[in-house]
Amino acid sequence: MAVIDTPIGVPIEPLVHSPARRAGGAPASRPGFDADVAILGLGHVGLSTALACHAAGSRVIGIDVSPTRLEAIRTGDLDLATGDHERLGGALGDEGFEISGDVAALPRAAAVIVCVPTPVHAYRAPDLQMLRGACAAVVDRAVPGQLLMLTSTTYVGCTADLLLGPLVRRGLVPGRDINITFSAERIDPGQESVTQGSVPRVVGGATPECLERAADILSRYATDVRRVPSLGSAEMTKLLENTFRAVNIAGVNELAGVCRTLDIAVTDVVEAVATRRVAP
Template sequence: MSTNIATPSVVATPRHEARTTDQPDLEFLPNLVARDHQFDYDVAIVGLGYVGLPTALSLHAAGASVLGIDVSELRLATIRNGEADLLRSDQERLAQAMQADDFTISGDSLQLSTAAAVIVCVPTPIDPYQTPDLSILRSACAMVVNAAVPGQLLILTSTTYSGCTRDLLVTPLEEGGLVVGRDINVAFSPERIDPGNDRFAHEDVPRVVGGATEGCLAAAEALLGRYARTMHGVSSLEAAEMTKLLENTFRAVNIALANEFAEACLALGIPVMDVIGAAATKPYGFMPFYPGAGVGGHCIPCDPHYLLWQLRKEHIQVPVIEQAMSEIARRPRRVVERILETLADRGKPLDGARVLVVGVSYKPDVADLRESPALEILSMLAAHGTEIGYYDPFFKSLRLKDGTEILGTSEPGLFHPDLVVLHTDHAGTDWSWLGPDDVVLDTTYRRSDLPQRVLL
């Protein structure tokens, strides 16, 4: 994308694991009138979830003094007790940070005005009708605007529709008398973190940034550049917001395509993973995506709906994206159909059959059930009278769509399933209980070593 703003790459200053100065570092506020304002913290993070907490830890490790704000007492207690679901490297950082006097976590949003920069990382889910639910983001932004003081830098990082930063930060700030770019800086920088994935350090993932003004962009790049090695400035807030929507819509469309190829290959008797693996040897013009039981988490099933919702207002149709999102959404139903077919081949009806789902989180090695296809699959099976069970060491229990709580089994061998459904293949999953005659529906397509394996 072309840019009409001069945006030199900002290389992060060398990281140091301990703060070297007691004074907040205000080097990222050069353009503001109120640049001499004294702050207690370099940065406040609003929302200490899968995105906010690692961001807070990266900034702290880079030498920033950090105030973490979360409305959930439960979340704050989980963090304080060292029980947050984090990569090992972040767990170590958290243990260090909790000992440091320049890292504070709190539920008191009034303290936001004591931070030179505020980064908003709160959830942006969709409702059951697949409409963006902006209530959390609206209230978090209102809280930040209410606490805003001249001299601050405000950065929104939650995934959202294009124009949201202007609607929820720039406009209310200006209505309250702060001139953006003169009194206060505002930017949007989409988060790209991949929880559970330690192949890419947070510091090594380039950050895309859009500013309300050129000065806002430079300020945001300077702050985020304290830990991220590469900055990529774009022409506006809206371009930065749209970049995130493109990234996740790209993934959604390609996953839908991979699912269709899996169905085509199954019908033609061709192993789809052979085909994808072979295509992936092409060094340009192809990127592998893999079929599965559906998509979960807070990104792919949700983010493209922010775009579709926005475009509906403009009466613009984007049939490729709409089709991809429908295909993805109906995938768990396809899994249940395949369970029915597989059981029927063995003379068993769905009603009364025993089905054990292995791995229920939405992706391997994270304790995250949000939007997991497993919840829908288990709920549909239960509604058909199937005896359901699941095996996933990350979750002692889970709630089905109708609110029913079910307990996981720690001894899958005692469940005596008619069919095992491999939904999520966590590293180190114990398969020693699997008998040679146990049939496994492998929705991951990756376990060719399983003896009695069927595919979606």
């Protein structure tokens, strides 16, 4: 097979392309790729992201390691927000929306968005096994010109450890050959009234070029994109948000116990305090 000469002298095998088309019949927006976005991990966040990208006109490849999940997506037998159910109905019949269990499809996409779970294990320490596996698959198959974005909730330094470092060791130069970014998913679970696209996205990149490319992709389906100066600041933003929420939930749970002792309905108190509005 012929090889492509890259600016860094690392020979890369050319991609085998199927006809480039965009959802609805238009071509993929970046030459050399036959899909705009690949989403790795089609769970609650990943599937929603895939549907939002497709609805915004991108050609999408969704990839998940779970055959059960893929089957549920194919049959529409899922717990989804109403809007996503409608989008899925339209996407499943469209040639610009593929789903697959095979990471071999990754190099076909101009952008790869990683949406795999980051649970805690039995001792309540973060279990990064799935994230490590997903990032290793992305690193092994990364091709020049791609944008890679981590969206899973994780520790500060994770994007550098699992993407930036290994890609640099592969000989790819960030901002020139490959774009490496972090933008956590911030949707608040269970809030049907707030759509994914209406939650501001905070994004950091390994270089200014990476950041701009990520902001461009995100702005196709998010109405508000906020750039921060580094991968670490984007990762820390998500940690502060989750910590703030967890501390508040814990505080209100404590107060609920006190209210119970005093025979006060905590919901009355919460509704009363919510009457205070900050002046615009």
